Structure formats: C-alpha cells, structure tokens
Amino acid sequence: MRYVLRRLFFYLIAFFCAATFNFILPRLMPGDPITIMFSSQGNNLPIESLNALKATFGFIDGPLHEQYFAYLKSVFTWDLGYSVQYYPQSVNDVLNRSILWTLFLVGISSVISFSLGSLAGIYAAWHRGGTFDTILSPLSLVMQSMPAVIISLFFLFTFGVALDWLPTGYAYNIDYDPEWSFKYIASVLEHAIMPITTLVIVQIGGYLITIRNNMINLLGEDYIVMARAKGLSEKRVMLNYGARNAMLPLVTTFAMTIGVVLGGSLITEYVFNYPGLGNTLYQAITNRDYPVIQGQLLIMTLAMLTMNFLADMAYVYLDPRLRKA
C-alpha cells in the first residue's frame, strides 16, 4: 500500500511539474497570440477591447505569480479557457471532439499489437531457430526502426492514391450521420484500417521481441524442466509456465510504449487527416492556438501518467513481492 501511495505522490508531483512547464512555455515566446492575431490583420483595436479579448483567452496581465496561480486554478478545475481558433468553442469542446478518435486508434492498435505480438513472440521462442522465428524476428526489428511517417505515407500512396482501395482522409464518410447504423460503422472501420495498421506496425515489433527474448531466457530455468519432468503437456508448459512469467515485463513495455504510440498517432492522424488529438494539436500549432496547445499537452501528459500508474498497479497485482511492501 505504501508503494502505491508513493507512486501516486510521484505522479502528482510529475503532473504539477508538467503543468508548470506548460505555463512557462508560451510565456517565453515573444508577444501574445491576441496581439499577433490582430496586428497581422492590420486592425487597430481600442485598448479596452484588446484587454477584454486577452482576458477571454486567459492572457491576463499582471505579476507572474498571480498569472501562475490563476493558471494552476484553471488546470485543477479543468477549466482550460477558450480556443482562439474555434472561438466561441472552449478548449474542452475541442478536446472532447477529438479525444475519442485518438482513443479509438491508440486503443485498438495497442490491443492488436499486444495480443498478436506476444502470441507470435511466444511461438517464436518455443520454436526458436525455426522458419517462423528466423523470418519474423529480424523482420520485427526492421519494423521497429521504421518511423510512423514513412509507414503512413507508404500506405497512403499505395492503397489510398495508387490503388484507390481505401479512403484517404477523415474518420468516416461525411455524407453519413454519426449514428449506430451499419453504414456508419462500416465507414468508420474502413477509414480506420490504414491508421490502425500503421500504429500496429510501429508497436508490434517491440512486443514480439521483448516476449521472445524473455521466454528464451526463462526456458532454461529449473521450474520449466520440472514442469516437463512432471509430464505436463507441451502446451501447458509453454503457456502456463513459460509465457506467464515472460509476460510480466510486457506490462512495463506497455506503459513505455504509450509515449511512442501517442507520437505515432499524432503523425498518422496528420497524414490521414484523421480528426484525433494529434491532428488537433497540429492545427493548433500552425494557428498559434495557445489555449488548445496547453490543453493538449496537459491531456497527453495525463494519459502518460495514467498508463504508467496503471502499469505500476498491474505490477503490484502480478508480482507478489511488491504487495507485501
């Protein structure tokens, strides 16, 4: 229990640090977006209107510490202000609109890579040196060193443009209304094939190799020999004795990968013009939409922290040595 509390405390501090960093970042940059927005249009706003606008978007003048406390309060009440680009929508509206799409991409692709990758890894380790292992294991290394940009551009060009098999943009056919109809869901799935495949390729190699190498390390252990000596079936030794223990470090891999997947999802969403968090962040960056950028960074940090915390919890559950502490 103390272990859990300690981790929780650490994540709280980490979030606090990230939030502070998030506060400092746009303030290091010259000018504020409101001034930039209106000076670029050549408008001369009266100073009162300018101040009113600044207040609306959360760029209050005043001593830095007052700004900081106002900012912290807004973070902890999750009141992130208004988007400059989509005014009068609030940052929360903008984020809510896109977060589900990213969760969809990241979630499905993680589950697929995790299950396929670990199954293939277990199989490759059990029959190491066989055809499956000699082909797939080096291949997964190659896949691991491929950046998401290249994979997604390759898919977009081959299946989207040249062969014209799959749609090249957006999350569903905009002629259909979002509803629980077969037509709509089929369209969503069709649009998700390429982004999800890209993300699976980015992740799957890591799982495969991790579990394969763990398995191989474990297979020499005494308890494996013992299980065999007891006359248990091969399948049982492989899954219940070998794989079960080899899976443990995958929990860490899972939490570690979330940062990579978020990055990969960002670029994939941009290439396929998918309306997720990554694309929203890109739009916000190019439009200097500071409130949305800040909200994005916060929500992504929060996702990383949550995943890491969940991994810690899973560890406590899976590894009895930590539970006693």
Next chain:
Amino acid sequence: MSRILTLLKRNKKASFGMIILLVYVFIALFADVITDHDPIKRVARPHQEPSIEHLMGTTRMGRDVYTQFVHGTRTSIAVGFSAGFIIMALGTILGISAGYFGGKVDEVINFFTNIALVIPQLPLLLVLAAFLGESSPTTIALIIGFTSWAWGARVTRAQTMALSKKEFIQSAELAGESRWRILLVELLPNLASIIGANFIGSVLFTVITQATIEFLGLGNPLTMSWGTMLYNAQNTSAMHVGAWWEILTPSIAIAVLGVALALLNFGIDEISNTKLRTFSGLRIFNRRIAAIEYEKSLTAQEEHS
C-alpha cells in the same frame, strides 16, 4: 581500433549495418563532389521521371531529387550525430553520477529523469519547434538533444548501480583510488556497450524525429534535408500527380538508415555480451526493461527494510 574491426568482421549484422552507415557518411562528406547541381536551383522541367540525366527524377520546382537527397543526407547525418552526441553525453554524465554517488545526487537526478520520462516527447518537441519558428537544423538538433537524455540516463544509472556493487569496484575503493579514477578507469570502460547503444539509438531517434518535425512544416523549408524533401513533396501534392520518386527517395533514405543503425545496435549488444550471442534480438529493449525491473526490486527492498 583493430580489435573493434576484427569483432565487427565476426559479427555479420554489425558489419552490414556499419557498411551502410559508412556509405551514408561518405555521401555526407563528399556531397559537393558527387553532385553537379545546386539542390535548390531549377535545373530541368518539373516532375521529370527518373532518367540517366536525373537519376531520381525532378521535383515540382524542377530541382534535381538526387542532388537534394545527397545534400539532405549531409544535414540529416550531421543533425543525427550531433544530437546523438549531446544525448549520449548528458545521459552518461547524469546516469553515472546518479548511479555511483547515490544519496542526494541520485535522488535529484532520478527525480528529474522520471519526470522527463512521463512527458510526451514528440508533442513537446513539435510545440518547441513551432514556438521557436522555422527551426533550422541546428535548432532541431539542440532541442532534441536537450530533451531526450532521460532514457539513456536511466539505463546508465541502473547499470552503474549494478557495477558499483561488484567486487572490483569495491576493491578499487579500498585500495584508495580516487573517485575520478574509479569513474573514468573502472566504470566507464565497462559501460561502453551501453553508452554506444545509447548513442546509436539516439542518432536513429534524432533522424526520425527531425524528419517528422520538418515533414509537418515546422522546420525551415529552405534548408535541404530528408524531412524538408518530404514536406515539399507533400506540399506540391507529388503523391496525387504520381511523382512517386519524390516521396520514395527520402522515405527509403530514412528507412535504410534506420535498419542500418538497428543492425549495428544488435551487433554491438551481441559482441559486448557473450551470453546473448546464441540468439539475436532487440537487446536494447530488453535491457531497458531489465533496468526497470532492477529498480523495482530495489524499491521493493527499500520498502522491506
């Protein structure tokens, strides 16, 4: 040096990766000698297919893709190596200090390392690049270098802690060797493979990240690199008019470099750790996990006592 060469020769993967890397370095060094054109000068009609005259075709602006690739290699390799060096240096210094000195030093460094690890990196880099505005390759190398040291620091720390408990370090301490001597002569050589792996992994990460930043249009579009080539190709809708050579050239350049560096890394792992030679694989990944496992067990022990 000759010892490294014989080792490389014995390991097929490493030597293959090394050869590819050397070809890239050669291209980067002799960029001006092996090209005839200026990479940003119009030298032919737009969107010419690959031919003898223009080996990799031309862009929308009538620029020679081969020349762009060669000059892009120079930028990408330079950025990759310099940021890789910064990451390696920071990671090693912080990791060894934390692992060897322990106590308060360790607590402070480890705290910041852990914070840096849970901040989403690519989004942060994109925001930084955007705020700095049309980031030049130097800027990109610096921001990547100074934000990506955490993994290296963590792995080096765990390995240093493991080494510090070994007898040869303890006997060196008892023999009254100075701390600096222990750090530089006893510890550093034994960390060489981890530091090398850190460097190679960081170069790969930097090249990929730089390409990503520039592809999104957050770099300086006037400099020539693989990322800006992709950006320009995307911007002039090369894909939709069928100018595949414009997209394919930088993509393959990045992919092949990625494979080369990955092979080199596995090779180094196999060479430095004889136990691993029986099976190949993504060692660095495993070692990172081993490092985390080790830390977890340490925390568990602390909790017990």
